[in-house]
Amino acid sequence: MAENKPAKYSKPLPHLDEENRPWWEALQRHELYIQKCRDCGDVRYYPRAMCTNCLSPRTEWVKCSGRGKVYTFTATYQNNVPGFRESLPYIMAYVELDEGVKMLTNLVDCQPDQVRIDMPVEVVYEDVTPEVTLAKFRPAR
Numbered sequence: 001m002a003e004n005k006p007a008k009y010s011k012p013l014p015h016l017d018e019e020n021r022p023w024w025e026a027l028q029r030h031e032l033y034i035q036k037c038r039d040c041g042d043v044r045y046y047p048r049a050m051c052t053n054c055l056s057p058r059t060e061w062v063k064c065s066g067r068g069k070v071y072t073f074t075a076t077y078q079n080n081v082p083g084f085r086e087s088l089p090y091i092m093a094y095v096e097l098d099e100g101v102k103m104l105t106n107l108v109d110c111q112p113d114q115v116r117i118d119m120p121v122e123v124v125y126e127d128v129t130p131e132v133t134l135a136k137f138r139p140a141r
């Protein structure tokens with residue numbers, strides 16, 4: 001099922017700042033990047049100024065394949081909040097990227113009863129405003 005895109009995006013928008021701006025700029029280009037520590041090699045998501053493993057501020061951005069698998073998920077059938085009720089039912093999931101981090105995201109182009117743990121998924125990009133593009137995932141093709 002394709003998610004209907006409202007004429008005007010009515011869900012809360014993220015706050016862009018110096019820590020996460022490269023992430024959002026990559027999504028605008030329809031590219032998915034995560035951070036990798038230059039000192040210990042740990043990869044991390046979401047974007048942060050310091051390594052969560054060794055506290056190093058030395059970071060590089062690594063381009064992802066956009067592929068992963070469903071780590072866990074939940075389907076929402078009831079939500080009266082404007083902006084969300086129009087999307088029902090929707091699926092929230094943790095997707096484990098091939099690069100080793102887990103992203104909280106939405107699954108699209110599938111029904112809740114089609115989703116399975118470990119199901120292969122691939123990224124899709126949803127341009128919701130001129131500044132903000134969201135990374136969501138669909139069953140891998």
Ligand SMILES: [Zn+2]
Pocket residue numbers: 037038039040041042051052053054055056
């Ligand atoms: Zn580190």
